[in-house]
Amino acid sequence: MNTYEYRKLKNTLASGLALACVILALIPLVYILAGVVMKGAPALSWEFLTNRTVGTGEPGEGIGNAIVGTLLLVFYASMIGLPVGILTGIYVSEYGNNKFGTAVRFFNDVLANFPSIVVGLLAYALVVAYLNVGFSLIAGSVALSIIMIPIVANTTEEALRMVPNSLREGALALGVARWRTVLKVMLVSGRAGIVTGALLAIARIAGETAPLLLTAFYSSYWSFSPTEPIASLPLTIFRNYNSPSEVLLQQAWGAALVLIIIVLTLNIGVRLFMRQKTKKSKAVKMRWMTRLSRRD
């Protein structure tokens, strides 16, 4: 065998090995997805989606209040976590070339890898116990937002760093103030990355279970109040899966499927919205265009 053939063989082997690993990594993903769809789909019905959780395994039970609970938790957590996370990312990337910025970056990384149950404990100590709010929607949202912040901050920083420096300098050289440059040039250029980071964080917190145990707790009833305990899909899955009832087990799979569908819908929805927005700004440009040509 000559050198060329040997090299070719090594090349084929290496790419074959890489492909094999990809397939290996895909197996659990496909297995889980297929399992959830197959076991969860039979549970789905209008009643299942709109009735409340009771927990006895009687017919006519549903997960309606858990769906609402998860949506509310994610909404409130995003209200807190997205602005704080994005602004932190902006600070670290645009103004953080100092010791404080380095420290923030370091603690962000630490926080991002924190066990979520510890975050739950923190929110418990702070909101449930110290502020004396008790187990509540707001306590759960605070816990989830703390998980969200480092993810959003890191992805925002990354997205802003990806924007070429020439654009930043181009705007500054036009006499555009620093904060306007960040807001209108940097954020616009890096928005795809920032949105991806936000979606990643939302997907992550939508499935969080442990911190909710200590904060939002659980409720079998419909609840919308920020200061009351509230149901959530992950906790419904957790609770039902621990029960001996076949019906409740089935409901756990159904809830898992619904959770996956919610996250996917959110993901696709936001991406479509972003695309729509770019189209819209194109339409605005077209209007200027026609105005200018009319003047000629």
Add this chain to the structure above:
Amino acid sequence: MDDKIVTKGLNAYFGDVHAVKGIDIRIPKNAITAIIGPSGCGKSTLIRCMNRMHEVVRGARVTGEVLLDGRDIYGSQMDPVLVRTKVGMVFQKPNPFPTMSIYDNVVAGMRLNGEKDWKRLDATVERSLKLAALWDEVKHQLDASGVSISGGQQQRLCIARALAVQPEALLLDEPCSALDPIATAKIEDLLFDLKDKYTIVIVTHNMQQAARVADFTAFMYMGELIEFGVTKKIFENPDKELTEKYITGRFG
């Protein structure tokens, strides 16, 4: 002749690196001044000090004075943002905003600072693009992306963008080094037309270019200003031996 920009004992640093060493130069008004010199001699840093763009870089620092019409732009009362609207800058690589149309790029400075009056924006777009000799080439595609045109056109778009904020002086940092000879010729013609209204400083590696367009030429070496004078004199009869060596290509 009046001096538009005067530097006095100007030093610029990147961290510990002393890039510009005690430079005194008087940039004449409504003329083209070229700065030549080998790579890394501090040419770009020098002009970046003239509109306070040097300090944008991490760890960068400036000492000394830069007077714009007699006022120190590094004075405590001076707003760097205001300085940059008076002294515009064009960079080595064309850098139109890729997310904006040609129209938006030209008025980026105005719109980003909050201007919303369509009539003024329209008028500025047309005036600036005509000044930059680009209007006829792009007037039917103002809605196209700023990066959809050729490199030479992009660079003229950047010049139009800089002119749109109505500066008094224009700094060009090797504006033609990424362009072909035809696009280069167009930019040189353009600079020639602009010098009636603007004070222009151009950094260039191309000595023929300096000889063609500049009224005055400065030669820099290792962060120091070696010689400054009328272009013809610098190229035909320089005072310093170093200048002559560089210009005749017998360097080092």
